[in-house]
Amino acid sequence: MERSLFSLSLRIISGRSGSGKTKFMQQEIVQSVNAAPFGDPIFYIVPDQMSFSSEYDMAADSGVTGIIRAQVSTFKRLAWRVLQETGGIAKEEISGFGYRMLIRSLLEDNKDEFTLFKRASTKRGFTDQIEVLLKEFSRYCVDSSSMSNAFSSLKAVDAPQTLLDKSSDIMMMLDLIEQRLGTSYVDGEGYLTLLANNIKDSYLLETSEIYIDGFTSFTARELEIIQALMKKVKRLSIALPMESLSDAFDEQSLFFQPANTAARLIEMAQTENIQVEETKHFTDQRRFVAEELAHIEANFDQIPTPQIMSNGALRLTEAMNRRAEIHAVARQIRDLAQFKNVRYNEMAILHRDTESYEGLIETTFPQYEIPFFISKKKSMLHHPLIELSRTVLEIIQSDWKYEPMFRAIKTDLFFPIDAPKTIWRERADRLENFVLSFGIYGDRWFDSRRWVYKKYRGLEFYSKVQTDEELSIQADIHAARDILIQPIKNLADALEECNTGKEIAIALYTFMESLQVYEKLQKLKEVEEESGQLLLATEHDQAWNEWVDVLDQFVLMFGEKEMSLEETMKILDEGYDQLEFSRIPPSIDQVIVGNVDTARLTNIKAVFVVGVNDGVFPKRIDHEGLLSDTEREWFAQVGFELAPTSRMRLLDENYLTYKAFATPSHYLYVSYAIADSEGKAQLPSMYISKLQQLVGGVPLEIAVIDPSDVKDPSFSMTLISHPRTTLAYLSMQLRQALQSGELSDEWQAVYQYYMEDPYWSTLIKRIIRPMLRGNKTDLLSSDITAALYGETINSSVSRVEKYYSCPFAHFAGYGLKLEERSEYRLEAPAMGDLFHAAMKWISDETSRLDLTWGQLTRAQCMQFAKQAVDHIVPIFVHQLLLSTNRYRYIQRKLEQIVGNTLVALSRHSKVSGFVPIAIEAGFGPGEQLPPLEIPLKHRRKMQLRGRIDRVDAANVNGNMFMRIIDYKSSKKGLDLNEVYHGISLQLLTYLDVAVENAKIWLQEEAEPAGVLYVHMHNPFIQSEKELEDEELQDSIYKSYKMNGLLLSDPEVITEMDEQIDGFSKVIPVRMNKDGSLSKSSSKVVEPNQMKLLQTFVRKKHEQAGNGMNAGDTRVYPYVMKDKMPCQFCSYRSVCQFDPQDPEQKVRVLKVDKPDVIADKIQKEMSTNEDS
Secondary structure, eight states: OOOOSSOOEEEEEEEOTTSSHHHHHHHHHHHHHHHOTTSSOEEEEOOGGGHHHHHHHHHHHHOOSOOSSEEEEOHHHHHHHHHHHHSOOOSEEOOHHHHHHHHHHHHHHTTTTOSSSTTGGGSTTHHHHHHHHHHHHHHTTOOHHHHHHHHHHHHHTTOOHHHHHHHHHHHHHHHHHHHHHTTTEEOHHHHHHHHHHHGGGOHHHHTOEEEEOSOSOOOHHHHHHHHHHHTTSSEEEEEEEBSOGGGGGOTTSTTHHHHHHHHHHHHHHHHTTOEEOOOEEEOSOOSOSSHHHHHHHHHTTOSSOOOEEOOSSEEEEEESSHHHHHHHHHHHHHHHHHHSOOOGGGEEEEESOHHHHHHHHHHHGGGGTOOEEEOOOEESTTSHHHHHHHHHHHHHHTTSOHHHHHHHHTTSOSSOTTSOHHHHHHHHHHHHHHHHHHTOOGGGGGOGGGOOOOSOOSGGGGTSOOOHHHHHHHHHHHHHHHHHHHHHHHHHHHHHHOOBHHHHHHHHHHHHHHTTHHHHHHHHHHHHHHTTOHHHHTHHHHHHHHHHHHHHHHHHHHTTSBOOHHHHHHHHHHHHHTOEEOOOOOOSSOEEEEETTTOOOOSOSEEEEOOOBTTTTTTOOOOOOSSOHHHHHHHHHTTOOOSOOHHHHHHHHHHHHHHHHTSOSSEEEEEEESBOTTOOBOOBOHHHHHHHHHEESOOEEEEOSSGGGOOOHHHHHHTOSOHHHHHHHHHHHHHHHHHHSOOOHHHHHHHHHHHHSHHHHHHHHHHHHHHHHOSOOOOOOHHHHHHHHOSEEEEEHHHHHHHHHOHHHHIIIIISOOOOOOOSSOOHHHHHHHHHHHHHHHHHHHHHTTOOGGGOOHHHHHHHHHHHHHHHGGGSTTTGGGSSHHHHHHHHHHHHHHHHHHHHHHHHHHTOSOEEEEEEEEESTTSSBOOEEEEOSTTOEEEEEEEEEEEEEEEETTEEEEEEEEEESSOOOOOHHHHHTTSOOHHHHHHHHHHHTHHHHHSSOOEEEEEEEEEOOOOOOOOSSOOOHHHHHHHHHHHTOOEEEEESOHHHHHHHOTTOOSBOSSSSOBBOTTSOBOTTTSOEEOHHHHHHHHHHHHHHHHHHHHHHHTTOOOOOOEEBTTBOGGGGOTTHHHHTOOTTOTTSOOEEOOOOOHHHHHHHHHHHHHHHHHO
16 A cells, blocks of 8 residues: 555543543644634544534634534544445445344244254344344454354364354354345444445545544444554544553553553554654643542542542432432522522433433423433334334234224324314224223124114113214214224235235335325424424424334335234334434533433533442443353453453443543532332442542431421421422421421411412412311202202112212212213123023013912023023123123023022022012102102102012911012121111112002002012032032022011011021021020011111101202211221212321211110101101
């Protein structure tokens, strides 16, 4: 190679952090430019993270009006410049995600060829691991041919077998990739290879001067480039932070890496016969204004540590947890900005743990109105376009399941382009509720019979005609459905025809075009630009271009390959995973948030280093990647340099921390949290005590979230920072003041501030209200109750019971008519309806066939049960039970329950003189029995409606007696305590109604005989010994023994169980030998008490009706033993009742023995009659 006329030289510029290396280089460049604006080119090469700020500094600080001759560059940009000149740029570039997609598909296709990676190759994270390793190989100049050399060398030195297997797998991957990509494709790393080879042909570089700044070490690929540059350019200046070259021999030295790099560069220059200028070494500190920061920088690695006293430039904070830590940082930032004259863009926050801190900063800083910039890439996975593109394939793949369908519609990209979003979103929500409650998936999206909307589900669904309101909701639902399913259906049909990757990509693109997605994104962009959300507005174009890119890359790699939909989804997902929005670095006034490892900051006055915990500073390096450290050492042994081992990386740690602490010129704030987000303890880093040794007299400040954790009153002063965040602390102070009766002066002043400020005063009043009033409700006026409930309250018994359990729950449910969204599943109440419907069908059927229940055989019972359930299920809850195997199983269980119950009931009727006279007897407006009417105050009244499961009657000694039977799907008895307190009124009310209307059925008056519950269940018998069949049947029979309350009349009782002997197997009674009833073991009441109960229950209804009309809406639930209605109440979120709060009022109901209750009722009723 011919020598240029001027000398080629290498110059190292060294000095510790802050000694002015960067300044010197930039000034030298500016002087050259000023001397000869159109002279030979100058390149200033920096790491990617520094390129923007370096350009800005050079242009802004130099006072030069314009720079043509010099330019800031990165190695990659330099590659572009050189390749444009020498050729070789015209290759198709394959981007990061194209590379990922390729690796994924190679791993899938060749999984059986691998020796070691066979199991792992199809796992999702494995692509990452391989990609990292392949990139590293590219950086360190290893390709498949050099890898096979390495492989044979490793064999020769007897390397372990696993390493050999691993190497052969890696060699195979390299080989496969080179076959696929050949030399015609380049990826981002590939440009650097091309650059290294093409520097020698570049005329541009021959006359250039090059400065390299901001690196501490170089990869093999970068060194290769530097070596080529040395032989080509006029002068190469490289800045490295270090004291002297002797550091290169001491691994423990702070500047080992940079010194080592310098030694290698000098050695390289000498080998190539290039002149090495004298090292320019800076010794003076130019950065630090605060003496103690200069002291920390100078003595960071000195042992023993010299100490100076603090004058406030260094502050240490110990926080309870990360949240408290970030709040403290935010308050200190406001302090600096308000009182110390530091601008936001002169402050930076450095951390080590992106996940924990960046999210916290994003949510906390806006509360303090602190502008900040996080230079992190935001993933594109949640952009509507990417979300849609993933979910439509998932919809088709998963047979139109609910989740992906609604993820797709919620991207808003299906809605017409100019239509108002709010209306369509409302429609989409309606559609979602409909799909959930009617169970739509798969073909059902297209089955028009399923798309009938009616409010009421259950047996009435088929009998009622749709109302206008229902029809208009149905129209809305249909509109939302059609807009959603038509385009997806077209795509599904198109994909049926597709075989190759290219065809699939075309189908997907056509789908997006048909939805006008690009236009819709432009529209979104305009809206966001108008509302000032400029950062968001830049995202849509990026997302569209990147999405198109992924498809292009996909076609580039798999265009001709036959692909299934599943494979396509996997590979495209790999591509989407990689997509990120790029953010433009800040030039306006913002606090910069960055990672210690990558942030390169200049001109910063204050730095906050957060999370300085043990294991973070220095970082515990657990993860070694696919090649372990020992394996890397084997490679080094056979002469292949790879990335540094984790031991080397640990030695770098000290330097990174030093760099972070040496960044600011005025203030250094270091903080750590003593617990993580789960409350596990964390230790401070050793650097905390090191800082305390370097600078004396620095108090350790405490930061907590709840000020009551700290006894020191001065801490609460620091909480007064920004009205938005101080508000929370003020309300804590006020709550304490309510109990203690005193509020300190500073908080009184804060309170005054809020009260006088027009914006905050309304807020503070809202916040104080619940403290003074709690969740008290107001009485409604009688106009409102009349409008809400009507002059005549049409009520059911369960409504009255609801009122007694908590007046607010009654108001929310029956006044405001709030309800939760219904979902497509069988819940307990629906099961109860099913039982009732089945029993009704069976009794209709038996009377049609003229059978009594007592005549039925076991087989007949089972047969009837099956027919009943078969008959009812198709019309029940939108054919829910036919929809899945799980529901078919439930259906079988229902048949067994109904059958077993029927067997027991038929045995009951064999021993009983009581016969059913009415089944499912409805009372109320429009039913066979009139409603139970109860007069209320102010000429209002209440009408009760309901449905009685079964009414039985018998003739005892010439008198008619009636009893009520209720089928329950849970075990239940009649507790007089619950009757007394109004929580269980149903059966006694039914008895009252039946006795009142006896004439309608019996043509004569009747006496009440009692109320009974039948527990419908599948008997489950537990027994120590094995039972004979007869004993087993007996146990099962006993499990159906009815519970309830009966008349204390032995003759009536015998009529109910003719075989009674001691304990009855049918009813809750025990008969003594002499034929009298045992009081203690029977649930019975005297005839006069039975009458009394009847009138008492009416009284309870009347009180409830009057309470409703009086507008009682108190949040006032009852507590009875351990029972509370709040447990299953759906209005808890409305009333905000907190059972733990001692301030919350509850009605504690006493539990008494039945006879005590009977006395109480007697007393109450007699005083009423007197009054």
